[in-house]
Structure formats: C-alpha cells, structure tokens
Amino acid sequence: MVRKQRRTTLEDVARKAGVSMMTVSRVINHTGRISDATRQRVFEVIEQLDYRPNRAARTLVTNKTFMVALVQPDITNPYFAEMFRGVEDVLRPEDYRVLVANSNETPAREQEILEMLDDTTIDGLIICSSRLPDSDLLPLLERFSCVVATTRALPEPIGSVVHSDYAPGYRAVIGFRYLHEQGYRRIGYLRLQHYDIYVDIKTFQRDLAKLGIQLKDEWTRACAPQWQAGYDAGYDLLKTQPELQAIIGGNDLVALGAMRAALDLGRTIPDDLGVIGADDILLASQVTPPLTTLKTNAYAVGSMAAQLLLRRMGGDMTYREHVYTTELIVRGSTRSLLEDGDKE
Amino acid sequence: MVRKQRRTTLEDVARKAGVSMMTVSRVINHTGRISDATRQRVFEVIEQLDYRPNRAARTLVTNKTFMVALVQPDITNPYFAEMFRGVEDVLRPEDYRVLVANSNETPAREQEILEMLDDTTIDGLIICSSRLPDSDLLPLLERFSCVVATTRALPEPIGSVVHSDYAPGYRAVIGFRYLHEQGYRRIGYLRLQHYDIYVDIKTFQRDLAKLGIQLKDEWTRACAPQWQAGYDAGYDLLKTQPELQAIIGGNDLVALGAMRAALDLGRTIPDDLGVIGADDILLASQVTPPLTTLKTNAYAVGSMAAQLLLRRMGGDMTYREHVYTTELIVRGSTRSLLEDGDKE
DNA sequence: CTGTTAGCGCCTTCAG
DNA sequence: CTGAAGGCGCTAACAG
Numbered sequence: 001m002v003r004k005q006r007r008t009t010l011e012d013v014a015r016k017a018g019v020s021m022m023t024v025s026r027v028i029n030h031t032g033r034i035s036d037a038t039r040q041r042v043f044e045v046i047e048q049l050d051y052r053p054n055r056a057a058r059t060l061v062t063n064k065t066f067m068v069a070l071v072q073p074d075i076t077n078p079y080f081a082e083m084f085r086g087v088e089d090v091l092r093p094e095d096y097r098v099l100v101a102n103s104n105e106t107p108a109r110e111q112e113i114l115e116m117l118d119d120t121t122i123d124g125l126i127i128c129s130s131r132l133p134d135s136d137l138l139p140l141l142e143r144f145s146c147v148v149a150t151t152r153a154l155p156e157p158i159g160s161v162v163h164s165d166y167a168p169g170y171r172a173v174i175g176f177r178y179l180h181e182q183g184y185r186r187i188g189y190l191r192l193q194h195y196d197i198y199v200d201i202k203t204f205q206r207d208l209a210k211l212g213i214q215l216k217d218e219w220t221r222a223c224a225p226q227w228q229a230g231y232d233a234g235y236d237l238l239k240t241q242p243e244l245q246a247i248i249g250g251n252d253l254v255a256l257g258a259m260r261a262a263l264d265l266g267r268t269i270p271d272d273l274g275v276i277g278a279d280d281i282l283l284a285s286q287v288t289p290p291l292t293t294l295k296t297n298a299y300a301v302g303s304m305a306a307q308l309l310l311r312r313m314g315g316d317m318t319y320r321e322h323v324y325t326t327e328l329i330v331r332g333s334t335r336s337l338l339e340d341g342d343k344e
Numbered sequence: 345m346v347r348k349q350r351r352t353t354l355e356d357v358a359r360k361a362g363v364s365m366m367t368v369s370r371v372i373n374h375t376g377r378i379s380d381a382t383r384q385r386v387f388e389v390i391e392q393l394d395y396r397p398n399r400a401a402r403t404l405v406t407n408k409t410f411m412v413a414l415v416q417p418d419i420t421n422p423y424f425a426e427m428f429r430g431v432e433d434v435l436r437p438e439d440y441r442v443l444v445a446n447s448n449e450t451p452a453r454e455q456e457i458l459e460m461l462d463d464t465t466i467d468g469l470i471i472c473s474s475r476l477p478d479s480d481l482l483p484l485l486e487r488f489s490c491v492v493a494t495t496r497a498l499p500e501p502i503g504s505v506v507h508s509d510y511a512p513g514y515r516a517v518i519g520f521r522y523l524h525e526q527g528y529r530r531i532g533y534l535r536l537q538h539y540d541i542y543v544d545i546k547t548f549q550r551d552l553a554k555l556g557i558q559l560k561d562e563w564t565r566a567c568a569p570q571w572q573a574g575y576d577a578g579y580d581l582l583k584t585q586p587e588l589q590a591i592i593g594g595n596d597l598v599a600l601g602a603m604r605a606a607l608d609l610g611r612t613i614p615d616d617l618g619v620i621g622a623d624d625i626l627l628a629s630q631v632t633p634p635l636t637t638l639k640t641n642a643y644a645v646g647s648m649a650a651q652l653l654l655r656r657m658g659g660d661m662t663y664r665e666h667v668y669t670t671e672l673i674v675r676g677s678t679r680s681l682l683e684d685g686d687k688e
Numbered sequence: 689c690t691g692t693t694a695g696c697g698c699c700t701t702c703a704g
Numbered sequence: 705c706t707g708a709a710g711g712c713g714c715t716a717a718c719a720g
Contacts, residue, residue: 009712009713010714011714020692021715022715023689026689032689034689035689035690052462053714054713055400056404056409056464056714057696057712057713058713058714059399059400061716062715062716065400075429076428076429078422081419081420081422084446088446097443097460098443098444099441100428100432104429120396120397120398120399120697260630282627283627283630286631287630287631287632288631288632353698354697363706364706365698365708366708370706373699377706378705379705382706398697400696400697400698401699402698402699403698403712404696404711405698405711406698406699407712
C-alpha cells in the first residue's frame with residue numbers, strides 16, 4: 001500500500017502540544033513572542049509528528065510563493081547554465097526556489113511560457129535575453145509584479161535590467177575595433193538573429209562606418225546562436241566571400257562552428273582567417289587554436305539579476321540598471337596583420 | 345502606483361456572468377456538462393476580466409501542484425543541461441512546470457535541497473546521479489510520493505530508475521576493454537569520486553582483472569566530475585606515473601582536463617598518450633585531437649525519466665527500470681598500438 | 689505571551 | 705445541466 005494517511009497539519013500539532021494553532025504558527029514562523037517552554041514543546045511535537053507546513057495553504061493566505069521563474073532561451077548554452085548558477089546561489093539563501101523554463105530559442109515558446117506563468121505561481125521573474133519584440137514582450141511582462149530582464153532594455157516601470165553588454169547587440173564592435181587595429185580590413189560578421197529585434201543591421205553598419213570600419217552587406221549573416229548554425233552560416237559565408245580575413249561570431253558557439261567550417265574548407269587559423277567569439281565559454285579556451293573572445297561574466301549577470309529581483313520583491317520598486325562591460329580576451333585564433341604588409 | 349486591485353476571482357466571474365461559481369469552475373476545468381450558451385458566456389467574461397485561477401487555492405483543495413523538481417549535481421555540465429531539455433520537453437505538454445535545483449556537486453547541498461522539498465511543493469521528483477550514499481538518500485526520498493532516479497539504483501518501492509550506463513560506475517570498462525584490444529597495457533583511470541558510493545574500487549579492479557586487464561592502485565585517482573579536477577588529477581597522475589599509455593576519464597570534462605594536462609606536460613596525443621572520455625558533450629568532438637568517448641544520450645535519459653515519472657504521478661506505481669547502453673565513439677585521441685610492437 | 693475569529697480562492701459533495 | 709454549503713491548511717487581526 002502507498003501512504004494514505006492525511007498529512008499532519010498545524011491543528012494536529014496544536015492539539016498534541018496542548019496549545020492553539022496560532023501559537024504553533026508563531027513558532028514556525030518565528031513571529032511574535034513565545035515563551036521558551038512553549039516553543040520548545042511545540043518544536044518537540046513538530047519533530048515527533050514530522051510536521052511540515054502546507055505551502056499551498058500558506059501561499060493562499062500570504063500571497064507569497066517563494067518561487068522565482070527563470071526564463072531562458074537555451075540552457076544547453078554554457079552561458080545560460082552559468083547564469084542559472086548565479087541566480088540560484090543568490091536566491092536559495094533567501095529561501096526562493098527557481099523554476100526554469102527554456103524556450104529553445106523559439107519565440108512562440110517563450111511567449112507560451114510567459115502566458116502560463118502568473119503572480120499566483122511566482123513572486124518574481126527573470127527573463128534572459130528575450131527573443132520577443134517589445135510589442136509582444138512588454139504586455140506579457142506587465143502582468144507580473146516583479147521583473148528583471150537581462151541583456152534587454154525595459155521601460156522603467158516594467159522592471160530592472162542587467163546588461164551583459166555595453167549596448168544591446170553591440171558587443172561585437174569591440175571585436176571589429178580590435179581586428180581593425182590589427183590590420184584586418186575584410187571582416188565577416190555572423191550576428192545573432194535576435195539582435196535584429198533591437199538593432200537594425202543598417203544602423204549597425206553605419207555605426208561601424210563612423211569608426212572607419214567597413215561591413216559590407218554580403219559580409220554578414222544572421223544566424224541562430226548555436227554551434228551548428230554557426231557552422232552552416234560560416235561555411236556559406238566563406239564559400240561566397242573567400243576574401244574575408246576574419247569572422248566575428250555573435251557568441252562563442254557560433255564562432256566555433258564557423259571556425260570548424262573554415263578548417264573544413266582548408267583555411268588555417270589564424271594565418272588564413274582570424275576568428276573572434278563572445279562569452280568565453282569553456283570550449284573557447286580548449287579548442288586549437290584557442291578562441292579570441294569577448295568575455296562576459298554570466299555568473300555575475302545571473303547573481304546581479306537575482307539581487308535586483310530580491311530588491312523588487314522586497315518592495316523597493318526603484319528602477320535599477322546594471323551594465324557589465326565586455327572584456328576582450330586575445331587568444332590564438334587572431335593575430336596581427338600589421339607586419340605582413342597585408343594592409344590595404 | 346503599483347497595481348493594488350484585488351485579482352479577479354472565480355466569484356467575480358460568476359457574478360458578472362450571472363451564474364454560480366461552480367459553473368465557472370466546471371467551464372475552466374472542462375468537467376461536468378455545461379450548455380454551450382453558458383460556457384460561451386463564461387468564457388467571454390473570463391476574457392473580459394482577464395481571469396486566471398489562483399494556483400494556491402486550487403492546489404490546496406486538489407493536492408496537485410503541477411510542479412516537478414529536477415535535482416541535479418551540476419547544470420553547467422552539458423550532460424545535465426541536455427538532460428534538463430529532455431525532461432522539460434516531456435513534462436511541459438502535460439502542463440507540469442520544472443523546478444531545478446543544483447547541488448553543485450556538494451552532497452550536503454543535495455541533502456538540504458531534498459529536505460526543503462515536499463509533497464506540498466511538488467507532485468514528483470527526478471533525482472539525477474545522486475551523490476548521497478543510500479543511507480542518507482533513501483530516507484529523504486521516502487517522503488515523496490513520486491520519484492524517479494537516474495544513474496542510480498533504488499529499492500523498488502521508492503521509485504523508478506533510468507540508467508545511463510550499463511552498470512553504475514562501470515561505464516569505463518568499455519573503454520578499458522577497447523584500449524586493451526588496441527594493445528594498451530598501462531591505463532590510468534580518473535574515476536569520478538561519487539562512484540565510490542556504489543562501487544568499491546577494489547571490486548572494480550578485480551572485475552577488470554577478470555577481463556585480463558590490470559589496473560594498479562597507483563594508476564587511478566578519484567576526482568570531481570569537472571574540468572579543473574580532471575586537469576589537476578591528470579597532471580598529478582602523469583607526473584607520478586609517466587609510464588601510463590592512456591588515461592580514461594570518468595566523464596568528458598575530466599578526460600579533457602587530463603588531456604590538457606598531458607599537453608602541458610609535453611605529451612603528444614594520441615602518440616604518447618591515449619585519452620578516453622564519457623558522455624560525448626560538444627566539446628569532446630571539437631578539441632584537437634577529438635576525444636574518443638563513451639556516448640550516453642542525456643536527452644533520452646531525461647525524457648525517459650520524465651515519462652516514468654508521469655506514469656507514477658498518474659497513479660501507476662509499478663517499478664520500472666530503463667537502461668540505456670553506452671556507445672563507444674572512436675576519435676583521434678586514441679589509436680592502435682598493435683603495429684608498434686609496443687605490446688608487453 | 690496566547691487564543692479566537694474570520695477568511696484566502698477554489699473544488700467536492702450533494703441537491704435540485 | 706446548475707447551484708449551495710462546506711472545508712482544504714494556514715495566517716491576519718484583534719482580543720485578552
């Protein structure tokens with residue numbers, strides 16, 4: 001037989017301890033003043049009966065779930081897995097549990113996830129690198145009382161923000177600038193497709209042009225933020241634009257996919273082609289040659305997001321914005337062209 | 345101002361629709377028979393008022409939370425991230441949400457997590473590769489009505505089981521056998537430290553001996569299932585036992601760490617040293633040389649675990665056990681020694 | 689310091 | 705096909 005007996009309740013404990021339910025409630029919640037003797041006795045009974053409060057009942061009356069949702073595009077991306085750790089490490093000591101939902105890079109699924117969540121399920125929401133346009137995202141977020149977004153701007157009243165990037169979609173500029181300084185002139189760009197939600201590629205090209213860097217239309221492709229997408233896009237890009245001297249990937253996975261494609265096409269790295277990624281996942285440092293990358297501290301982003309959320313859940317609804325800057329880590333996948341006379 | 349107004353409740357909907365609360369309840373739960381006209385009207389009002397049922401209230405009365413906990417040792421290990429996807433892909437269509445808790449490879453933290461969870465928080469529990477000994481784990485699991493464990497045996501009444509391995513802690517044997525066939529005779533083994541919970545290393549050595557394979561005491565180290573631990577242990581192992589012809593890692597991260605250590609020590613792979621990992625994470629195929637590994641389908645393990653859990657949550661408490669077999673993927677990090685005359 | 693009263697929002701049961 | 709009463713287990717607010 002499976003256990004059938006009713007769970008022990010507050011009332012059971014109260015009866016057995018010879019006190020009122022309220023007293024027991026006060027003891028377990030450490031609220032109000034209780035004599036040591038009573039407290040002790042109550043604790044003993046709780047122990048004996050293996051009493052554990054019913055969360056649902058408590059939530060019904062307090063409106064607190066002690067649950068936080070973390071909505072991410074892809075937890076198999078080491079960047080997001082690391083971010084999860086940051087979030088959990090901050091929330092757990094505060095007794096919050098983390099509900100993780102993965103949209104698998106599918107905007108429709110992200111939407112569905114947000115629709116299924118609400119304030120009776122969670123106390124707060126951290127939405128990471130949303131792939132939804134503002135017109136879809138903001139109405140959904142309005143339904144939640146406490147929201148923090150990462151790598152995504154939000155109108156002030158909606159929630160606080162952590163940027164993992166000095167400007168959304170602009171992280172790659174650091175790579176362009178660096179390569180340009182090293183003498184590279186024909187630089188391909190595998191931008192992440194969701195960047196197009198907030199940065200028009202034409203604008204991006206113009207902004208690069210202001211820095212004296214040319215990015216021709218045919219030198220860039222939008223691609224999904226995954227290894228295989230990077231491979232495919234990189235392969236295509238190098239096939240059609242063999243004159244490229246370097247490729248910048250929107251993240252490490254994409255850059256590494258492109259790097260593999262380049263190798264398969266017989267290019268040598270960094271001699272025939274420079275490659276730059278972004279994030280600095282473990283894989284980046286372990287391939288040969290190791291990948292030059294734009295490092296972002298995913299763990300810090302996660303823990304900061306959690307801290308901002310705790311603030312909000314604690315009642316402080318002040319808008320806060322935290323920007324982590326991106327750091328260039330130079331490794332073997334790029335080199336200087338300055339001594340080659342390869343400048344144009 | 346923040347929203348202050350009370351959430352709309354069943355009662356609000358009932359009043360506005362001119363029906364009883366019960367009718368509304370039946371409509372939203374698709375239970376009982378309701379006239380089309382009434383149903384339609386109720387749905388309209390629900391829409392107008394943007395009504396959403398209060399989860400806590402519902403849970404209080406039904407005892408269903410529609411929440412499943414996934415307890416894992418380390419979500420930054422791609423193996424577990426992939427497994428999460430398998431779990432979620434099965435559970436979401438059934439309307440379950442997934443609470444993820446990460447023990448960070450810390451048994452005490454795993455214990456703490458399990459203690460904080462209970463049947464009023466979740467309907468079911470999937471515990472992955474528990475790092476706790478049976479004496480600690482089993483009493484904790486008994487408190488839950490529906491449990492599935494992965495890569496870990498469980499007494500029948502406790503829960504169902506998915507093995508990602510032909511026998512717990514024995515996956516590496518396939519690697520030993522393969523290397524032995526290829527002429528390797530001095531094989532180091534970086535076993536995962538938690539294996540010692542269920543497989544005594546002496547027994548393991550004896551079992552290998554039965555296959556005619558020698559594993560000397562000084563050729564094996566227990567190490568944490570992470571890259572850095574693999575690096576450190578591998579470094580130490582190769583320093584003290586330079587005669588080793590190969591190293592088998594308990595998982596890919598460890599093997600890759602050891603591989604890096606070998607390279608840092610000036611060994612060439614596979615010429616000076618063979619390396620085998622386990623899991624087949626993306627990184628394994630992307631390093632140079634690519635890593636020979638014992639592939640396990642993490643996604644399948646996750647989705648099978650979720651399916652077994654659904655069965656249990658659906659009331660079918662039959663014990664079920666699913667074993668995935670491990671597949672050897674031979675890549676460039678190992679070679680044949682048979683033509684070398686290097687046999688002993 | 690401790691107890692009493694009154695719900696939280698929903699579903700189960702039993703009547704119509 | 706629809707409704708009324710009762711209670712799930714807990715805590716807020718007020719008494720003493």
